[in-house]
Amino acid sequence: MVEAAARTRDLSQARIAIDQTPAIGRHGRTSNQERAEFATAERLLPGGALGGNALPGDTRFVFARGDGSRFWDSSGNEYIDYVLGSGTMFIGHAHPKIQKAVSDQVARGTHFFAYLNEQAIELAQRVTPYMRCAERIRFTTAGSDSTFHAIRLARGFTGRAKVLKFEGAYHGVHDYAQLSTAPKQSTNFPTAVPDTAGIPEVVQDLMLVAPYNDVETLTSILAEHGHEIAAVIVEPIQRIISPKPGFLQAIRDLTRQHGIVMILDEVVTGFRYGLGGAQEYFDITPDLATYGKILGGGLPVGAVAGRADIMDQANPSNKGQPGYVYQNGTLQGHPLGCAAGLATLDILEEPGLYDRVFAMADKLRAGLQSVFDDHDMGLLVFGEGPMWHMLFTDRVPQNWRDITATDTRKLAAFEAEMIRQGLFVLPNNRRFISIRHTEQDLVDTFEAADRACQTFKGH
Ligand SMILES: Cc1ncc(COP(=O)(O)O)c(C=O)c1O
The missing domain is CATH 3.90.1150.10 (Aspartate Aminotransferase, domain 1)
Structure with a gap:
C-alpha cells in the first residue's frame, strides 16, 4: 500500500x-x-x-x-x-439522490411540527435495526440536542445528578458538555474545567472527568462517586483517539456494576464505521446512543436511541406524572431531514461501500x-x-x-x-x-x- x-x-x-x-x-x-x-x-x-x-x-x-x-x-x-x-x-x-429526495419532499410541505409524519416513521423503521441498543428512538435536531436529552433521560431514570465524561471528549454546546473538552491547564481528575464563560459553578460540580483509555482511574473514580452518577458518556473513538482493546467493554461492565446509564456518543461514528456504527464496529451495546451528522444526510437530524425502559420516560401521555421526562423540539422529526436520511441510507446500503x-x-x-x-x-x-x-x-x-x-x-x-x-x-x-x-x-x-x-x- x-x-x-x-x-x-x-x-x-x-x-x-x-x-x-x-x-x-x-x-x-x-x-x-x-x-x-x-x-x-x-x-x-x-x-x-x-x-x-x-x-x-x-x-x-x-x-x-x-x-x-x-x-x-x-x-x-x-x-x-x-x-x-x-x-x-x-x-x-x-x-443527486439527496437533491431528489429533498426537492420531492419540499414540494409536499417542509415541516408540520413534531407530530407524526411519514418520513420520520420510515426513518425510525429503517435505522433502528442498525443501532444495537435501539429498542426505541427519538429524533432530535442536532448532536448537542441528542447528548443533552440522553443525559436528562439518564438523570430521570437513575434519580442521580452527576455525569462523568472523558477529558478531551466533545459532546456538543450545552453546559453539561462544555467542560474539559479542550482544557488548557491540567487539573486533578475528576475535576471538570469549563471551556467557556457562562457555565455556573454548580453545573461544573455536577460533572466528573476521567482520562480516556485509563480503566484503572475510571474504576477508582466510580468506586468513590458511582452511587451519585447518572451517566457515563463516551465517544467510542474520542475525536481521533481509538479505544484500547477492552476499554469500552470496561466502561460497559463498570456502569452496569454501579447502576449507571452508559451513553455511547455516536454523533461522529454513527453510520461512518459501518451501518452499525461503533456499536457494531467495537462490539459494544450501551444503554443509550446519541446520533447526529450522517443520520440526516446533511440536514439537521439527530437522535437518541436506546433501552425501552429509559426511553419510555419520554412518553408524552405521561406528561405531568412523576417519572415523565420532557423531550421535545419544534423541528424534530423534520420531514426534509428524514427524507434526506432515507436517501442517505439508500446510498450507504450499497454492498462494498x-x-x-x-x-x-x-x-x-x-x-x-x-x-x-x-x-x-x-x-x-x-x-x-x-x-x-x-x-x-x-x-x-x-x-x-x-x-x-x-x-x-x-x-x-x-x-x-x-x-x-x-x-x-x-x-x-x-x-x-x-x-x-x-x-x-x-x-x-x-x-x-x-x-x-x-x-x-x-x-
Ligand atoms: C461526538 C460529538 N457529539 C456531539 C456533537 C454535537 O453535535 P452538533 O454540533 O450537531 O450539536 C459533536 C459535534 O461535532 C460531536 O462530535
Whole structure:
C-alpha cells in the first residue's frame, strides 16, 4: 500500500514539473464579491463568524458551492474537502439522490411540527435495526440536542445528578458538555474545567472527568462517586483517539456494576464505521446512543436511541406524572431531514461501500505519511477508518494529554499552509474522508501536501 502511494505521488510530482500553476487552492486569488462578503460578515456577525470556528487570516474563505469531495469559494477557488460539514457529508456534497429526495419532499410541505409524519416513521423503521441498543428512538435536531436529552433521560431514570465524561471528549454546546473538552491547564481528575464563560459553578460540580483509555482511574473514580452518577458518556473513538482493546467493554461492565446509564456518543461514528456504527464496529451495546451528522444526510437530524425502559420516560401521555421526562423540539422529526436520511441510507446500503471508503482512507494516510517523511517533517499520520489526523509526534496518542504534549502551534501553522494549497482540513482537529473521494483526489492531495511542505520549510 505504501508503495502504491509512493507511485501515485511520483505521478503527482511529474505533474508539478509540467504544470506550475496549482489547480486547487487559494494562492491569493480573492474576488471583489468575496471581499464584500467578508466585510458584511465582519460588520454583522460576532467575529465575522457563523459559530465557534473562524479560519485564521489569509486562509479564510466563503463557501459558494460543493460537489462530491470538492467545493469552491466565492472567488471561484477549488478545494478538496476533508472537513465535510464537520463529518456530516460522508456521502459528499450535492449527491443527486439527496437533491431528489429533498426537492420531492419540499414540494409536499417542509415541516408540520413534531407530530407524526411519514418520513420520520420510515426513518425510525429503517435505522433502528442498525443501532444495537435501539429498542426505541427519538429524533432530535442536532448532536448537542441528542447528548443533552440522553443525559436528562439518564438523570430521570437513575434519580442521580452527576455525569462523568472523558477529558478531551466533545459532546456538543450545552453546559453539561462544555467542560474539559479542550482544557488548557491540567487539573486533578475528576475535576471538570469549563471551556467557556457562562457555565455556573454548580453545573461544573455536577460533572466528573476521567482520562480516556485509563480503566484503572475510571474504576477508582466510580468506586468513590458511582452511587451519585447518572451517566457515563463516551465517544467510542474520542475525536481521533481509538479505544484500547477492552476499554469500552470496561466502561460497559463498570456502569452496569454501579447502576449507571452508559451513553455511547455516536454523533461522529454513527453510520461512518459501518451501518452499525461503533456499536457494531467495537462490539459494544450501551444503554443509550446519541446520533447526529450522517443520520440526516446533511440536514439537521439527530437522535437518541436506546433501552425501552429509559426511553419510555419520554412518553408524552405521561406528561405531568412523576417519572415523565420532557423531550421535545419544534423541528424534530423534520420531514426534509428524514427524507434526506432515507436517501442517505439508500446510498450507504450499497454492498462494498464501507470497504471501499476504508481502503481509500488507508491509501490517503499512507500517501500523506510518505510525502511528510520525504520532507522529514516529523509528522505522524494516523487514524482509523474514514477519519484521519496528523501530529508532530512519533507515537499515536491515547488520551487528550498525549495530544497537548505535541507541538499544536506548529501544527496549526502547517495546517494553514495545507488550506492555502487547497486541502481543507479542520485546524487542530481530526478530519474525514467521504465515499466520493477519488484516486484523482488522492493524487491532487499528495501534490498539494508536497507543496505545503516545501512552502512551510521555506519559512
Ligand atoms: C461526538 C460529538 N457529539 C456531539 C456533537 C454535537 O453535535 P452538533 O454540533 O450537531 O450539536 C459533536 C459535534 O461535532 C460531536 O462530535
